[in-house]
Amino acid sequence: MKNPRWIYAALTTAAAGATVLVAVLLMNIRDRKIEGRVSYVEVVHLTEDSLDPADWGRNFPHEYDSFQRTKEMAPTRYGGSVPFSRLDRDPRLKRIFAGYAFALDYKEDRGHAYSLQDQDETRRTKERPQPGSCLQCHASILPAYRKAGGGDVMKGFELVSSMPFAEARKLVDRPVGCLECHDPATMKLRVTRPAFLRGIRALKKSEGVEDYDPNTMASRQEMRTYVCAQCHVEYYFAGEHKIVTYPWAKGLKAEQIEAYYDEAAFSDWKHGETGAAVLKAQHPEFETHSQGPHARAGVACADCHMPFERKGAVKVTDHHVRSPLLSVERSCGTCHPAGGAEMKARAESIQDRHAALLARAEDALLALYDEIRAARAAGASDAALEGALKLQRKAQWRVDFVSAENSMGFHAPQESARVLAEAIDYARQGQIVAARAAIPAAKRRG
């Protein structure tokens, strides 16, 4: 009877081990089932004053985890979130922005987590006076607007925008967070930025839609673009109160926005080399994307920049908003089955061609500056150079509209190329006008 006893002991251990494994599997299946059923647990009651993303994170840990990762920095071939100096990488920009704050300091942006810190640290705010307007997009500011306006967000927005930056800065203490895009009661996507609400209303009016309100009239898929378009857009500070304004009343294309600025007789600064009244483009991502093939196909910003990911049994929107080149499989792969390496190669080939075209356009712009300066040196009058300066404004606007846009052409490849072709044409036309202006002056002198 000795052998059987030993065997029984071994069998008992094996059966116990198998039972443990089955129990572990059972518990795992149960966890997944619960995850699949329960959308969230309300640990913290969120309100319009819940500014701290950590509070939201207690109810939505997966989303909060990825949101936290916007602190991470990673480069792509042309952009990414490492704050390299764009002036060092492309020294032409120092001449293009001569006489303007961007010639002091122009860095690649970092992630959402740094939106307020980057604004505090740039020499553009430290060494140049800026209005409170900037904070509309650099801070979690809605409660501050409401408080300043006595309950009226729009009124508070106008008051805070017209304050000096340092004064307005005291009203906020957090970078962009959850409240900007989510209703705290329902988590529904919403747009809150006053300038966006006004801008999109003006745009829709130009398309024949009166009193457009994205929060009640836009589809969910449109909202997945609009929440980003609250800030990733072209803007200017209108009037003496410096109210941040999105110039969309004539449309979103470069020449439509230019026509808006021309009508408003607006310019950002007098160019340091030529004296031309020129415009600074900000970061017209929404405007550019709107002209591209992905927008045409109904693809929203969030589809590529915040792709879905699986955490256990739940589908989570990745709140680590970043370049899709850093998440190609998930960003492109949902629609394009060609594989990550191929999709990255396709995107980067678009960017390489675009970068080459952009460099040509910048060179044309610098050649125009040289020509205007040479004409001035030869004695050409301001009146004689007026045509050349106007052409500089047109060329410069187009180069910057494309250059300041953060996709190196990807958001709308052919539209961006069209705008750059116009830029080169206007710059070379301007050279001809400047050269002609120089000839009679030279003759007079001779």
Added chain:
Amino acid sequence: MFRVWAFALAALAGAAVGLAGYTFVYAKGYSYFSNDPEACANCHVMRQFRDSWQRSSHHAYAVCNDCHTPHAVVPKYFAKAQNGWNHSLHFTLADYPQPIRIRTRNAGVLEENCLRCHGEAAGAAAGLHCIACHAGIGHGR
């Protein structure tokens, strides 16, 4: 002494079998023997594919198994067992790729099933799967 061991073992084995049986039922293991698309969507990963199938033109004519498993009984259940093992293993370990992609072997099964119905009408396109062109046929958007 022998009796004590025998009773203990019998009890343990019974508990193990009972627990395994309950786990099988709890996980709706029996449903995987059926042709019901809801069985595939038991797994949360498959839900979007069940949903997109419902928006496709083949929705009215074919369920998951019509396209994704062989039709002879033995190869069918072999394919179910093999894929079932892979799917449950990688779902449990959470190490599957995102987005998920059809594997070469399963793509072959799919192609055979296209031709099973459409073989007479389909021309021979060397080196191309049917779905290279008819991409939205089984899963719409």
